Amino acid sequence: MSEDRLFLRGLQIMALCGALPEEQTRAQPFEMDIELGADLVPSGVSDQLGDTVDYSAVCAAVCAVTHGQRFELMEAMAHKVAEVCFGCDERVVHVTVEVRKLRPPVPYNLAISGVRITRRL
Incomplete structure (x- = not known):
């Protein structure tokens, strides 16, 4: 099996993702690496x-x-993105997705929160 990788860094999106009520109604900025x-x-x-x-x-x-879906957790968003990546091309055999919430709504001096997942076929 090949160890080759194609990577996409810094894909910026606006999405509905979060557990707080306001996060379910107002899109927030996210950045992804795939x-x-x-x-x-x-x-x-x-x-x-x-x-x-x-x-x-x-x-x-x-x-x-x-853009077309609401997520409560970044884990769910990352998982859905991985599924979509597998569906884009049958040559893709594994996917790593990192999702970063650029302005997490917490009462701390926290610049970014995020998750990184890897999925294999």
């Missing part, structure tokens, strides 16, 4: 987009699912 495990040898040899994972399509799918 790492896709796939065999990139064919695209390295051919230099053709059709031989690799189209990261633009992945970004579009992730933005669509996070």
Whole structure:
């Protein structure tokens, strides 16, 4: 199995995610890093987009699912994003998703809260 990775860093979205009532009605800023495990040898040899994972399509799918759904936990959002990534391209065999809430609503001097998950087929 290939150890190749395609990564997307700093994808910024607005999403409904959180346990507090106001977080369920007002979109908040989140940032994501996504790492896709796939065999990139064919695209390295051919230099053709059709031989690799189209990261633009992945970004579009992730933005669509996070915009159209309400999550109580970042864990659930990250899990859904991983599922979407697997659905974007059959070559993807594992996904790591990091979700960061950029302004967590807590009474502490906390800049970012987040989760990181890894899923494998």
